[in-house]
Amino acid sequence: MGVVMTATEMNAFLQKVFLEVAGEFHVEEVSDTGVTLRLLVQDRHLRPGGTISGPAMFGLADVTAYMVTLAHIGPRALAVTTNCAIDFMRKPAAGVDLIAHGRLLKLGKQLSVSDVLIYSEGVDQPVARASLTYAIPPAGVDLPS
Secondary structure, three states, X not given: OOOOOOHHHHHHHHHHHOHHHOOOEEEEEEEOOEEEEEEOOOHHHEOOOOOEOHHHHHHHHHHHHHHHHHHXXXXXXXXXXXXXXXXXXXXXXXXXXXXXXXXXEEEOOOEEEEEEEEEEOOOOOEEEEEEEEEEOOOOOOOOOO
């Protein structure tokens, strides 16, 4: 199954449906093999010592898996996370955005499984890796347009 949403459509969807994260995430690229998202790092994402917090990295992984799922099923606001495992592998670089590359591993009728690698912008080694599963609502069950 190919992609059914563009990066522009995904960014507009996030701005319309998820105001609580508006301005934090930006879908950079969408392809048949995955999506690339950026966490626009702000002071609220930092923990003591100036590094990016684990919850901020988890949020990026979660939104990336959500977007890679929606890229293939369309704008379904009620798709929800059912499982996540995340490995924090190294300290993120200070003062730069985080870039996540999400890859859809399996898409079924009720579940999608994704893998996400998170990098500090400009750094070759990942700072975190996550595996996420999303529950997909039945066709016709979603927020009103």
